[in-house]
Amino acid sequence: MYLLTDVVPLVIKSYFLLFLDPGFLLLMAVVIALIFMQYRRSESVRASMFGIKTRRLWRDSLSATLLGIAGGLGGSILIVLAGLPLTGSGTIFVLLLIIAALLMLINPRFICFAYAGGIISLASIVTGWPPVNIYQVLALVALLHLVESVLIFFSGHLGAVPAFFGDASGRVVGGFTLQKFWPIPLVALTLGGYPDLPDLFGRMPQWWPLIKPGTAGDHLNAGYALVAVVAGLGYGDLAIARTPWEKSKLSAFCLAIYSTTLFFLAAVSQSFTFLAPVAALFSPLGHELVIYIGKKIELAGRPAFAPSDRGVRVLDVIPDSVAWHMGIRSGDVLITVGGMPVRDRWELKYALEAVSGSLEIEFLHGPGQVYSRGLAFRPDIKRSLGVLVVPGESERARVETSTPGRLYRAVLRLWQKNKR
Numbered sequence: 001m002y003l004l005t006d007v008v009p010l011v012i013k014s015y016f017l018l019f020l021d022p023g024f025l026l027l028m029a030v031v032i033a034l035i036f037m038q039y040r041r042s043e044s045v046r047a048s049m050f051g052i053k054t055r056r057l058w059r060d061s062l063s064a065t066l067l068g069i070a071g072g073l074g075g076s077i078l079i080v081l082a083g084l085p086l087t088g089s090g091t092i093f094v095l096l097l098i099i100a101a102l103l104m105l106i107n108p109r110f111i112c113f114a115y116a117g118g119i120i121s122l123a124s125i126v127t128g129w130p131p132v133n134i135y136q137v138l139a140l141v142a143l144l145h146l147v148e149s150v151l152i153f154f155s156g157h158l159g160a161v162p163a164f165f166g167d168a169s170g171r172v173v174g175g176f177t178l179q180k181f182w183p184i185p186l187v188a189l190t191l192g193g194y195p196d197l198p199d200l201f202g203r204m205p206q207w208w209p210l211i212k213p214g215t216a217g218d219h220l221n222a223g224y225a226l227v228a229v230v231a232g233l234g235y236g237d238l239a240i241a242r243t244p245w246e247k248s249k250l251s252a253f254c255l256a257i258y259s260t261t262l263f264f265l266a267a268v269s270q271s272f273t274f275l276a277p278v279a280a281l282f283s284p285l286g287h288e289l290v291i292y293i294g295k296k297i298e299l300a301g302r303p304a305f306a307p308s309d310r311g312v313r314v315l316d317v318i319p320d321s322v323a324w325h326m327g328i329r330s331g332d333v334l335i336t337v338g339g340m341p342v343r344d345r346w347e348l349k350y351a352l353e354a355v356s357g358s359l360e361i362e363f364l365h366g367p368g369q370v371y372s373r374g375l376a377f378r379p380d381i382k383r384s385l386g387v388l389v390v391p392g393e394s395e396r397a398r399v400e401t402s403t404p405g406r407l408y409r410a411v412l413r414l415w416q417k418n419k420r
Contacts, residue, residue: 007204011077014226015187024228028185031232034101035181036061038108038234039159042179046161052384054318060159067155068182068233075147076187082263083209084143085189085224087133092140093229095120095130100232109236109291111181117141118283125277135266138279139211142263144184145287148233149255156180156235156248162316162388165240167303174305174315174390175240175298178248184231189224210267237294241301243331247294254290262286304331305390310364311335312342313390321386326361326374328387333364344392356381 018024043057086092096116103110118141121134160176167173191213239247265279305315311333317323328334334342338355342348358377365372378385 007080008077011080011187011226012073015073015076015185018185018187018228021228024185024230027230028183031097031183031230032061032065034104034111035064035183035232038104038111038179038181039064041108042159042161045177049162049316050318050384050386050388052318056159063155063158064180064182067151068184071147071151071182071233072185072231074150075143075184078143078146079140079186079188080226082139082143082211083189083204083207084136084139084211085191085209085213086136086140086227086229087191087213091130092120092132092137093231095132096137096231108179109234111232111234112287113141113144113231113233114287115284118280118285121280121283122277125280133213134276134280135211135270138266138269138283139263140188141283142259142266144231144233145255145259145262147184148182148235149252149259151182151233152180152235152248152255153252156237156251157239157244160239160244160316164391165238165299165303171307172391173240173303173307174313175238175303176244176247176316178235178237178239178244178251180235182233184233186229186231187226188229190227191224212270236291238298240298240303240305242298242304247298250297251290251294254294258286258290307390307392308333312345312348312392314363314387315390316388318384318386322359322376322378322383323361323374323386326376327365327372328361328363328374329365332366332372333369334361334387334389335364336360336362345389348389352385353381 039057039060042060043054046056047053096113099116099119100111100113103115117137120130120132121137124130124132124134156178159180160178163175163177164172165175189209235251237247237251242250262279262282265275265282269275269279305313307313314323314328314330314332314334316330317328334348336342337348337351338360340347340351340354342351356378358375361374361376363372363374364370
């Protein structure tokens with residue numbers, strides 16, 4: 001009861017006081033800028049798919065920032081209640097941010113701290129540098145991913161970017177790449193000396209803290225303080241056999257298992273140090289395994305957005321577009337446009353160019369493929385309908401299921417040039 005009535009309100013109060021600190025706001029702005037760059041890239045891909053700007057950049061960036069702030073509050077409470085003090089918190093987070101920013105140039109998903117945390121921990125184990133408490137680093141990565149799993153559960157499907165993939169036969173199917181990035185401001189524990197809050201944290205349960213500070217003395221009665229730190233979380237996945245909403249729920253479950261396993265390894269490694277390298281390797285490799293399993297499940301499953309023999313399958317719809325106001329949604333099948341049957345995207349393009357003014361579309365809606373009809377007034381035939389459709393059965397293509405970063409592309413181009 002003492003935890004809820006005293007410690008939690010203290011964390012909440014300290015958390016919102018962060019936003020009055022200019023230094024903290026500057027660091028937060030740096031992380032938000034990195035994340036903004038990723039959403040700008042996603043917006044560029046989305047615009048190239050639709051052929052028009054979808055105007056989601058600022059909305060996606062703002063929603064990610066607000067969700068990150070909410071997740072950071074929950075993560076701060078979790079860090080304190082679980083007992084995760086960060087010795088030298090400034091050094092840990094600066095290193096994590098620098099390495100994550102460099103790894104992001106190889107692949108955008110490497111902005112995730114699972115990779116930077118594993119690299120730092122392995123380097124510290126092998127060489128002794130950087131001089132950090134690896135159990136704290138790995139436990140921090142674990143708890144951040146537990147927060148991430150919650151964020152994915154509620155918002156991982158939002159802003160999904162449409163894409164085309166090839167199945168085993170070479171047939172083109174529709175799908176989505178799920179990429180989310182969140183800035184996570186945190187209030188974390190650190191050793192503050194005995195004068196700071198000695199009574200408050202001195203009444204914590206006997207098992208607390210789960211991750212020891214790595215210093216000599218009475219850990220339970222040590223003087224803990226709350227410090228401000230900023231992290232960045234990234235999530236990347238594919239939705240081919242499932243809708244983005246369904247896949248985000250599955251991904252959240254898998255990531256929760258990963259995070260609890262990593263936290264367990266970090267805690268146990270304090271007593272059984274031979275497990276420390278295992279925990280450090282599990283941080284990036286376990287994260288890659290979660291991504292690999294997710295992709296394998298999607299690529300092996302039955303595509304949810306395959307071509308339809310009844311018309312043209314809709315992969316995605318721009319909100320507030322002509323099609324959106326007609327009630328057309330992702331997964332629907334367009335049958336006729338202006339009374340003309342449409343069986344592929346070329347017939348759809350011809351029909352849209354032939355009809356101006358009042359536009360009527362017949363389509364099959366929802367999982368039950370219920371017959372529906374939409375009406376709209378479109379004064380200009382050049383105005384986009386706002387839909388992206390799945391190519392027909394006769395088209396063949398193969399689309400990569402991962403997108404490399406700028407550094408990777410630059411090295412690849414240099415290698416190919418020298419090879420020639």
